[in-house]
Amino acid sequence: MDPNEKPESRSNNNRTLLFVTAILVLLGINGVLFYLNQQKGQQAEVLTTEVQAKDSKLQEQIKQYEALKGDYERQSRELQALGLSNDSLTARIAGISADLLKLRSFKAGSFSVAQQRLFRDRAKNLESQLRKKDDDIAQLKRDNETLYTETTTLKQRQNKLTDTISTIAKTNQDLTEKVGVASRLQADNIQVSVITARNKEKDDDKDEFKAKRVEKVKISFNLARNDVSPKETKQIYLRLLEPDGAALYNLSTGGGTFTVEGQEAFYTQKQDVVYDNSRQKVEFLYAKGAEYKKGPHTVEVYESGQLMGKTTFTLK
Structure with a gap:
């Protein structure tokens, strides 16, 4: 220290030094x-960045799982549409x-890194299983489409076959009906004569006879040729109708009932004839056993319920 320096000067220097020191300390x-x-x-910025990153990862995972849930629900609906159920999918x-x-x-x-890794894995x-299930569903759809096509084709073929069978059946029915019509026998040259009480046969070109002299009525005719009708035993029915339209009918003289066009009718006589397609002659001889009515009489001849021929004669 300078011995010549004044105390006041030294005090100012000390204060200046302290002030400078204080300023330096404050700085x-x-x-x-x-x-x-x-x-x-x-650090706060880093922490904020880390929190934001975690939140971003969390939101990504939430969206990913929401999408996965939607896809699996879609798969469930597709399986239900195919008529299938899957408990493991539920x-x-x-x-x-x-x-x-x-x-x-x-x-x-x-949302820690470990948790992120866990949910990510x-x-x-889940995505791997989802893709595999989508492939399985796609294959099921293809199989169903193939099966539907095959089933549709089979149904179409069945319908065609059914139509063909129906057509054949209808054709056969038509042919059967035509054959049935063609095979019907016809009575040719129907002749009527009467037998008197003295057993004399009388005929008249006018087909007119005296009623009081008639004991029996004789009807004869030929079975017309028919190459379609089978050679077999035929039941031939005779109906002798009086002037009022009633058929002469008596069980004791061979009468009975048969079916004509779906209706029951009386016949006067019948006989079994072995048809041989030779224009064979058939004769009926009928005795009423009582006096005949005067007026026009009708003769009808049937086979298998079908009219073969008819004629008339008059008793006066």
């Missing part, structure tokens, strides 16, 4: 505080719904 403290605040801000949808609840329960920044496995 140092401010620098430290600034540094610390800067570090704290950087359980998988329930599992995804539970995972979604867990994901949505995480608080901001709490599970989502990857």
Whole structure:
């Protein structure tokens, strides 16, 4: 220290030194505080970035699981449309719904890396199973389309076959009816004569006879040739109709009933004839056993319920 320096001067110097020191200390403290605040801000920024990144990963996982749930529900609907059910698929949808609840329960920044990895791996496995199931469903649809096409083709063939069978049956029925019509026998040259009480046969070109002299009526005719009708025993029916239209009918003289055009009718006599397609002659001889009525009489001849021929004669 300079011995010549005054005390007042030395005091001023000390105060200046203290002031400068204080300023330097304050500047140092401010620098430290600034540094610390800067570090704290950087840490907060890093933390905010990490929280945002975690939240972003969380939202991505939520969207991914929502999409997976929607896809699995779509698969379930497609299987139902195919008439199928899948319990394992229902359980998988329930599992995804539970995972979604867990994901949505995480608080901001709490979705750890380990949890991210866990849900990511599970989502990857679910997507793999989803693709495989889509392939299976696509194959089922192709199989169903093939089966539908084959079934439709078979139905079309069946319908055609049914139509063909129906056509053949109708044709056969028509042919049968035509053959039936063609095979009907016809009575040719129907002749009527009477037998008197003295057993004399009388005929008249006018087909007129005296009623009181008639004991029996004789009807004769030929069976016309028919190459279609089978050679077999035929039942020939005679109907002798009186003037009022009633058929002479008596069980004791061979009368009875038969069917004509779906209706029951009386016949006067019948006989079995072995048809040989030779224009063979058939004769009926009928005795009423009582006096005949005067007036026009009708003779009808039938075979198998079909009219073969008819003629008339008059008793006066």
